[in-house]
Amino acid sequence: MSPTYRFTLNGKPAEVAGPPMARLLDVLRRDLGLTGSKEGCGEGECGACTVLLDNQPVCSCLVPLFQVEGAVITTIEGLAQGQAGALAQGQAGALAPDEKATELQRVFANEGGAQCGACTPGMIVTIKALLDRHPKPTRDQIREYVSGTLCRCTGYERIFRAVEVLTGQRPAEGEPAAHSDEVSRT
Amino acid sequence: MEGCASNIFFASAETAVHGGSTRSRIGLAIKSAPMDHLNAVGRSVLRPDGLAKVTGRALYLDDLPENGCWHGATVRSAHPSALILSIDASAVTDPEARVLTAKDVGPRNSVHLIHDDWPILADGRVNHVGEPVALVVAPTLARAQAAAKLIKVAYQAQTPVLDLDAALKGDPRTGGRENVLAKCNVQRGDVDAGFAAAEVILEGEYTTGHQEHAYIEPHGVLATPALGADGAFVGIDVVGSLQCPYYVHKALTYLFGLGDDAIRVRQSTTGGGFGGKEDYPDMIAAHAALLSRACGKAVKIVYERQEDIIATTKRHPSRVRHRTGVKRDGTLVAMDIDVLLDGGAYITLSPVVLSRAVLHSAGAYSCPNVRIRGRVLATNTPPNGAFRGFGAPQSLFAVERQMDKVARALGLDPFAVRIRNAYREGDITPTGQLLKESVSAVAVLERAKSATRFAERFAANEGARAARKDDGKPMRGIGVSVFWHGSGFTGNGERRMMSKGAVRLRPDLKIEVLSSSTDFGQGTEGIFRQIVADACGVALDDVVVHIPDTAAVPDSGPTVASRTVMVVGGLLARAGAKLAETLRTFAAHQSGTAPAAVVLSNGFFETDRGRTPFVDVAKRYVTLHGPLDAVATFEPTPGSTFDEATYQGDAYAAYGWGANVVEVEIDPDTFITRVTKLTTVSDVGHVVHPVMCAGQVEGGTLQALGWGYLEEMKMKDGRFLNDRMQTYLIPTMADTPDMETILLENPTTQGPFGAKGVGELPMDGGAPALLQAIENATGISLSAIPATPERIFAASRARKRS
Numbered sequence: 001m002s003p004t005y006r007f008t009l010n011g012k013p014a015e016v017a018g019p020p021m022a023r024l025l026d027v028l029r030r031d032l033g034l035t036g037s038k039e040g041c042g043e044g045e046c047g048a049c050t051v052l053l054d055n056q057p058v059c060s061c062l063v064p065l066f067q068v069e070g071a072v073i074t075t076i077e078g079l080a081q082g083q084a085g086a087l088a089q090g091q092a093g094a095l096a097p098d099e100k101a102t103e104l105q106r107v108f109a110n111e112g113g114a115q116c117g118a119c120t121p122g123m124i125v126t127i128k129a130l131l132d133r134h135p136k137p138t139r140d141q142i143r144e145y146v147s148g149t150l151c152r153c154t155g156y157e158r159i160f161r162a163v164e165v166l167t168g169q170r171p172a173e174g175e176p177a178a179h180s181d182e183v184s185r186t
Numbered sequence: 187m188e189g190c191a192s193n194i195f196f197a198s199a200e201t202a203v204h205g206g207s208t209r210s211r212i213g214l215a216i217k218s219a220p221m222d223h224l225n226a227v228g229r230s231v232l233r234p235d236g237l238a239k240v241t242g243r244a245l246y247l248d249d250l251p252e253n254g255c256w257h258g259a260t261v262r263s264a265h266p267s268a269l270i271l272s273i274d275a276s277a278v279t280d281p282e283a284r285v286l287t288a289k290d291v292g293p294r295n296s297v298h299l300i301h302d303d304w305p306i307l308a309d310g311r312v313n314h315v316g317e318p319v320a321l322v323v324a325p326t327l328a329r330a331q332a333a334a335k336l337i338k339v340a341y342q343a344q345t346p347v348l349d350l351d352a353a354l355k356g357d358p359r360t361g362g363r364e365n366v367l368a369k370c371n372v373q374r375g376d377v378d379a380g381f382a383a384a385e386v387i388l389e390g391e392y393t394t395g396h397q398e399h400a401y402i403e404p405h406g407v408l409a410t411p412a413l414g415a416d417g418a419f420v421g422i423d424v425v426g427s428l429q430c431p432y433y434v435h436k437a438l439t440y441l442f443g444l445g446d447d448a449i450r451v452r453q454s455t456t457g458g459g460f461g462g463k464e465d466y467p468d469m470i471a472a473h474a475a476l477l478s479r480a481c482g483k484a485v486k487i488v489y490e491r492q493e494d495i496i497a498t499t500k501r502h503p504s505r506v507r508h509r510t511g512v513k514r515d516g517t518l519v520a521m522d523i524d525v526l527l528d529g530g531a532y533i534t535l536s537p538v539v540l541s542r543a544v545l546h547s548a549g550a551y552s553c554p555n556v557r558i559r560g561r562v563l564a565t566n567t568p569p570n571g572a573f574r575g576f577g578a579p580q581s582l583f584a585v586e587r588q589m590d591k592v593a594r595a596l597g598l599d600p601f602a603v604r605i606r607n608a609y610r611e612g613d614i615t616p617t618g619q620l621l622k623e624s625v626s627a628v629a630v631l632e633r634a635k636s637a638t639r640f641a642e643r644f645a646a647n648e649g650a651r652a653a654r655k656d657d658g659k660p661m662r663g664i665g666v667s668v669f670w671h672g673s674g675f676t677g678n679g680e681r682r683m684m685s686k687g688a689v690r691l692r693p694d695l696k697i698e699v700l701s702s703s704t705d706f707g708q709g710t711e712g713i714f715r716q717i718v719a720d721a722c723g724v725a726l727d728d729v730v731v732h733i734p735d736t737a738a739v740p741d742s743g744p745t746v747a748s749r750t751v752m753v754v755g756g757l758l759a760r761a762g763a764k765l766a767e768t769l770r771t772f773a774a775h776q777s778g779t780a781p782a783a784v785v786l787s788n789g790f791f792e793t794d795r796g797r798t799p800f801v802d803v804a805k806r807y808v809t810l811h812g813p814l815d816a817v818a819t820f821e822p823t824p825g826s827t828f829d830e831a832t833y834q835g836d837a838y839a840a841y842g843w844g845a846n847v848v849e850v851e852i853d854p855d856t857f858i859t860r861v862t863k864l865t866t867v868s869d870v871g872h873v874v875h876p877v878m879c880a881g882q883v884e885g886g887t888l889q890a891l892g893w894g895y896l897e898e899m900k901m902k903d904g905r906f907l908n909d910r911m912q913t914y915l916i917p918t919m920a921d922t923p924d925m926e927t928i929l930l931e932n933p934t935t936q937g938p939f940g941a942k943g944v945g946e947l948p949m950d951g952g953a954p955a956l957l958q959a960i961e962n963a964t965g966i967s968l969s970a971i972p973a974t975p976e977r978i979f980a981a982s983r984a985r986k987r988s
Contacts, residue, residue, distance in 0.1 A: 035249035038402070038403065038457070040404075041912070043491075043912055045910070046911050076242035109232060112878055112881045116403065116457045117235065117455065117707070119402045124240055139924070150911070152401055152885070153458055154884060155884035155888035155917075155922065156919050157881075157922075157924075157927070174231075175230055175231050
């Protein structure tokens with residue numbers, strides 16, 4: 001019998017039975033159906049699987065399940081639900097929609113931060129943690145904090161710029177859109 | 187239509203848009219694009235997949251519901267060259283596992299690409315490490331992998347041929363025969379007379395290594411069998427992370443000998459490609475489909491990163507030799523170029539890669555006498571295939587370094603020798619192509635110079651180097667490159683492909699874009715919406731894009747070769763205009779107006795009596811006649827020819843132009859290079875989406891810089907030593923300079939609204955500009971990349987000794 005682990009996931013209590021050394025990434029993707037976090041390398045190098053663990057960005061491919069007992073986990077799916085932002089203000093448990101996270105996602109898309117999108121969930125989760133620490137980061141602060149998340153498409157310039165637009169350091173280049181007709185692939 | 191003026195001239199004034207990337211238009215006539223009526227093209231609107239990607243909702247192959255699918259695993263060769271003596275699967279005791287070897291593939295055991303020499307499973311011998319030898323399928327991935335480990339393959343090792351020098355001595359597979367997978371030669375003028383008239387003659391040899399694509403999403407496919415009433419295998423449905431659904435369709439149709447309708451290929455959201463998902467999806471789809479036929483279940487294969495790096499194709503290593511004759515003022519009079527590519531063990535796409543390498547090898551320079559010889563040689567290394575730039579980055583690296591050598595020998599600065607020889611309108615290329623329009627080599631160079639104060643700063647760095655004290659302070663350098671890249675297939679490629687693009691007015695009154703062009707990050711879907719919206723005269727929200735699906739879209743050709751916007755976008759613009767024309771005629775008929783008096787613009791049918799919303803007319807049309815389809819098929823440009831026997835004629839319909847300026851600081855003790863600033867100037871014609879276009883340029887140029895100084899595939903005994911993300915280093919944010927991205931817009935008549943291709947151009951000029959900057963900083967001239975600290979150190983030692 002696998003042991004059971006209890007933790008908070010995207011603002012709600014979660015309970016998972018599994019081997020202690022199961023990778024958090026697999027638990028999220030396979031057991032809990034949260035496929036937003038991606039596996040790019042499986043060895044903590046690319047950062048595509050980054051989630052917040054007690055508000056710290058971590059590579060979920062390197063986190064064994066037993067380590068999340070009692071922890072607060074936020075994935076890309078739950079980022080805009082408010083848990084991460086509430087924790088930053090010392091209000092664990094509060095669940096107001098996190099407008100800052102929503103705005104980060106919107107600006108990131110508008111300013112060309114996402115191309116293929118495979119690094120994007122890890123990138124956005126990491127930037128959310130950056131902004132909690134540095135509300136108006138310099139380019140060197142972004143460079144240092146986010147350098148553990150690899151992107152092969154953008155050359156990072158549009159990612160820098162998205163953060164700078166979001167924090168009022170640069171005018172927007174992309175047009176804000178009322179809505180988008182998504183391409184359905186299923 | 188009003189505004190369809192035959193000639194529209196743009197002022198050459200520059201405008202900075204939204205405080206970001208600079209765009210400027212070069213005064214030039216364009217013949218058919220009514221740009222003053224564009225409502226969507228030219229705007230940085232939200233990409234259709236943007237919100238799904240930033241919220242984690244976009245479903246990539248490994249995110250799709252598995253619905254009880256089985257899993258495949260691959261047994262691979264550990265030898266670069268060996269005979270297979272036996273394959274023993276008797277230790278596999280899992281009752282449900284199935285094992286396939288070459289004998290189970292059937293008579294057509296090859297990836298059906300250009301030549302049928304690339305086995306789906308090795309038959310009797312292996313020609314490279316990582317070559318697929320056997321396949322296993324089981325209900326879970328763990329069981330499939332466990333079974334794969336129990337399969338014993340007995341080999342008799344043979345002497346491998348591992349690099350170009352060894353390959354020049356003979357064929358690694360057949361022994362003794364000339365070892366050439368493909369050849370391509372071009373000649374113009376009288377080269378011997380050119381050298382006789384030269385005042386200075388210089389020789390150089392330049393080499394480049396493998397490059398891994400390192401898309402963040404590894405390869406993956408899911409194959410679902412179609413079974414007849416008797417349970418027999420009658421067809422296959424493949425979903426995959428891929429660039430070219432019709433390539434996979436063709437490969438599977440050939441493999442199984444089934445009709446077109448029996449095979450369906452769809453693209454899942456694809457996490458990067460860069461060429462790496464052009465050829466190899468044929469292989470992995472064939473594997474999954476064969477396993478699916480064997481077990482009667484849907485089968486998924488997703489590569490882990492290490493398997494992806496070991497198994498899939500890479501950029502061709504190259505060795506290019508130059509002999510160049512010049513006048514003392516720097517004018518080129520003769521070029522003799524020898525291009526050698528390492529093709530790896532099988533032909534894959536090598537002939538076409540070589541062709542593009544050869545056609546770009548004399549650079550963006552006019553020279554009356556040119557002789558180019560190109561060859562691809564076979565080695566016992568994993569096959570090399572498509573990678574952004576497709577041979578051109580290798581040959582442009584060589585010619586740009588050679589031009590630096592010319593400048594040094596003549597005492598000119600690198601900018602001066604480039605501007606003297608750069609193509610002008612009216613010049614003729616080595617294939618005899620007259621460059622009639624949209625030629626921007628001089629414009630991009632001049633803009634790069636003024637944006638960076640290149641000449642002064644290059645000279646200042648040279649002075650600082652001469653006066654340098656050993657004080658441990660970083661050495662500063664600046665380098666420039668100029669380059670060109672042909673948009674679309676080479677020569678008669680488009681004529682042979684005869685691609686189709688279609689649009690459909692659906693019953694829900696949306697106009698749907700139907701093409702096989704895939705979006706693997708570049709923004710294809712969004713850009714096609716913009717092009718079709720403006721071609722039809724409707725609002726952006728009236729246009730939707732169908733996913734690439736061989737059961738639903740026509741064959742628009744593969745998504746490669748910088749052809750998506752210019753060629754397929756052009757087809758869609760024509761299809762859209764046809765559809766609008768039908769609706770306009772219908773609207774005129776309904777209202778008793780002459781068709782010529784009705785205009786469809788920005789979502790309204792307009793006459794001098796008033797206007798009607800597009801959807802009202804569309805609704806009436808669909809109610810009376812049902813959905814409306816319009817298709818456009820490729821039409822060659824009148825008067826344009828290319829002779830494949832002599833390699834003379836119009837090699838490409840249009841060219842993009844670029845100049846890069848790279849600035850570096852180099853630590854004098856460790857020789858670690860830091861790139862401090864990157865300035866790019868690109869002309870890709872009229873820009874459809876400025877933010878995404880800049881994103882292509884920036885991302886592509888960083889890949890080029892990575893290839894230039896960081897990315898090195900180390901190989902020993904035919905095996906890649908650094909086959910993981912932890913050991914194969916691509917640029918991180920910490921390695922990335924601030925970028926200034928300047929888009930000059932010099933429209934072409936060959937693309938929709940004046941647009942040319944952008945995808946590959948940015949890969950072409952980063953590496954040579956970087957090496958020139960390193961030389962400017964250190965005085966060390968390297969002719970091989972990547973310019974690692976070890977390589978700079980070795981060159982420094984060699985210089986001190988001599």
